[in-house]
Amino acid sequence: LSSLSRVVLPALQLCEISLKRFLSRLSFEFIQEPTMDSWLKERLSKYLCFEVPDDMVSYILELRSPQDLDNYFSTLLDSGNPEHVGFLNEFKQRLRKSPGDGGGRGGGGGAGGKGQKGGKSQPKQQPVKVEPVQPEQSSSTTTTKKRTKYVNLYDQEGRANVVLLKGRHLCDCQAAKHKLVNNCLQCGRIVCEQEGSGPCLFCGNLVCTEEEQRMIDSSSKKGDNLRRTLMDQNRPKGWEEAVATRNRLLEYDRNSEKRTTVIDDESDYFKSNSVWLSDAERKKLEKLEVEMREKKHTSRLAKAVTLDFAGRQVIDAPQVDVEDEILKRIAQSVVEETAAESKAKQGWNRRQPDADLSDDIHPGIVGEAPVFINVGSALSGSKHPAVPSALNPGYDGVYSKVQDKEFLEMSDLRHCISMHQPWASLLVAGIKKHEGRTWYSSHRGRLWIAATVKPVELEQVRQMENFYRVLYNDESIQFPSQYPTGCLLGCVSVQDVLPQEEYRKQFPEGESESPFVFVCTDAQELPIRFPVRGQHKIYTLDPKIHTAAVKSLTRLSKLKAEE
Numbered sequence: 001l002s003s004l005s006r007v008v009l010p011a012l013q014l015c016e017i018s019l020k021r022f023l024s025r026l027s028f029e030f031i032q033e034p035t036m037d038s039w040l041k042e043r044l045s046k047y048l049c050f051e052v053p054d055d056m057v058s059y060i061l062e063l064r065s066p067q068d069l070d071n072y073f074s075t076l077l078d079s080g081n082p083e084h085v086g087f088l089n090e091f092k093q094r095l096r097k098s099p100g101d102g103g104g105r106g107g108g109g110g111a112g113g114k115g116q117k118g119g120k121s122q123p124k125q126q127p128v129k130v131e132p133v134q135p136e137q138s139s140s141t142t143t144t145k146k147r148t149k150y151v152n153l154y155d156q157e158g159r160a161n162v163v164l165l166k167g168r169h170l171c172d173c174q175a176a177k178h179k180l181v182n183n184c185l186q187c188g189r190i191v192c193e194q195e196g197s198g199p200c201l202f203c204g205n206l207v208c209t210e211e212e213q214r215m216i217d218s219s220s221k222k223g224d225n226l227r228r229t230l231m232d233q234n235r236p237k238g239w240e241e242a243v244a245t246r247n248r249l250l251e252y253d254r255n256s257e258k259r260t261t262v263i264d265d266e267s268d269y270f271k272s273n274s275v276w277l278s279d280a281e282r283k284k285l286e287k288l289e290v291e292m293r294e295k296k297h298t299s300r301l302a303k304a305v306t307l308d309f310a311g312r313q314v315i316d317a318p319q320v321d322v323e324d325e326i327l328k329r330i331a332q333s334v335v336e337e338t339a340a341e342s343k344a345k346q347g348w349n350r351r352q353p354d355a356d357l358s359d360d361i362h363p364g365i366v367g368e369a370p371v372f373i374n375v376g377s378a379l380s381g382s383k384h385p386a387v388p389s390a391l392n393p394g395y396d397g398v399y400s401k402v403q404d405k406e407f408l409e410m411s412d413l414r415h416c417i418s419m420h421q422p423w424a425s426l427l428v429a430g431i432k433k434h435e436g437r438t439w440y441s442s443h444r445g446r447l448w449i450a451a452t453v454k455p456v457e458l459e460q461v462r463q464m465e466n467f468y469r470v471l472y473n474d475e476s477i478q479f480p481s482q483y484p485t486g487c488l489l490g491c492v493s494v495q496d497v498l499p500q501e502e503y504r505k506q507f508p509e510g511e512s513e514s515p516f517v518f519v520c521t522d523a524q525e526l527p528i529r530f531p532v533r534g535q536h537k538i539y540t541l542d543p544k545i546h547t548a549a550v551k552s553l554t555r556l557s558k559l560k561a562e563e
Contacts, residue, residue, distance in 0.1 A: 416448035418534030421456035428490035430523035436514025487529040492520040
């Protein structure tokens with residue numbers, strides 16, 4: 001065994017050494033430098049920051065003249081970048097070293113030791129074609145026929161070679177690169193040879209050369225045919241979409257003032273507690289508000305009459321709309337403050353160039369008063385069959401502003417009023433619908449009802465219950481079982497506050513005889529009573545009590561909806 005091991009081990013070591021040499025020689029044959037195509041594609045993609053197509057690489061490899069290479073790469077690479085200049089020089093050196101065909105490197109491996117003798121042996125080996133290389137050459141020859149040839153449109157200076165595309169195409173060279181056709185007499189566009197004779201690509205006016213214009217002006221049949229031919233030319237692709245976009249942008253610019261107008265709801269009415277008012281303006285508005293309220297709700301006894309002894313008649317003094325007069329004064333002050341702004345807005349696209357007032361002011365306050373025409377009389381052949389538009393040219397028939405009544409009806413401003421029992425509970429229960437007062441209020445919308453601390457009298461409760469049974473002629477009315485005091489009972493919605501005269505016209509059999517009547521609807525009773533302390537007239541509820549009351553009503557409405 002020892003003698004056998006002495007013979008076998010050296011033999012195995014020799015086999016291992018020969019195997020390593022064979023593998024290293026095999027790996028050396030397979031490890032080759034990258035081809036010119038892959039190297040050029042990789043470097044160009046790196047410098048141009050995009051994937052270079054194979055057709056472009058094959059076209060570059062076909063260029064052999066250094067001048068052609070410089071002209072082509074001047075449009076792709078930066079001559080001031082050292083990396084780009086180094087790449088171009090290296091590419092030229094590789095082109096000089098590489099043979100004309102692609103089989104030089106593959107033939108060197110199959111020729112044995114003949115390739116190492118010198119440069120003279122290479123021409124002799126060129127006719128010898130190795131079989132693995134032939135499919136590559138045949139495939140390259142077939143693919144070169146289908147490849148797209150890239151042509152450099154301009155030379156190094158960019159002026160000598162000018163390409164003229166087939167057909168009419170939009171060009172902004174202004175006859176600097178192409179020949180001049182003419183100028184458009186309507187919009188002034190400079191039309192070059194690339195755009196050609198025909199309708200202007202901007203305004204559609206006919207643009208042609210001087211010779212064509214002379215022929216058209218000759219009024220001959222040939223000139224008419226030429227004009228018809230030029231005008232019937234097909235528009236460039238996308239021309240209709242461009243014209244539609246232009247018209248849409250012009251329309252936007254034309255009505256931009258109307259579309260971007262900021263509607264200020266407070267311009268319809270004035271508020272003395274606005275945060276945007278100065279102290280002087282706030283005092284002035286408060287004074288006007290008090291004056292308007294005093295004159296509007298003054299006693300009817302202080303009425304001026306004229307005694308005509310000759311004619312034996314009594315003439316009432318003309319009724320002056322005090323509110324309208326005061327509102328006109330307020331509107332006049334607003335116009336004076338914004339006079340400069342209103343004059344600046346009187347541009348080319350205003351609807352009324354001669355108007356002195358802003359369109360944001362309500363037409364019922366400033367300008368000609370609106371004329372009321374009864375619809376029934378108009379339908380039956382009245383003297384005024386329709387409203388003339390000349391009476392109020394600034395009014396288009398639609399107001400997009402939020403009026404104060406609707407705004408107050410849909411908002412809850414925590415306003416509350418205190419009432420004695422049993423009227424408070426009857427109002428919240430929906431039995432009592434009209435509440436009378438000696439004073440007027442502009443409040444509209446939700447109004448919370450609170451009961452005063454005055455204890456209720458049973459005799460008064462019986463009288464009121466009998467009164468409403470007779471009023472509604474219904475003996476089955478369900479009255480409240482109790483009349484608590486000193487607490488918040490619920491809320492109602494105030495639709496209107498009417499003077500006694502108007503109230504009698506709308507409700508001839510109304511229950512109230514007070515000077516001013518609150519017309520209430522949508523009564524809601526709270527499931528939980530919240531203790532409150534009443535105040536005079538209409539006051540503001542505590543925020544915490546108001547939040548709790550609103551939540552209880554919301555929860556009650558959800559329970560009713562589920563049932």
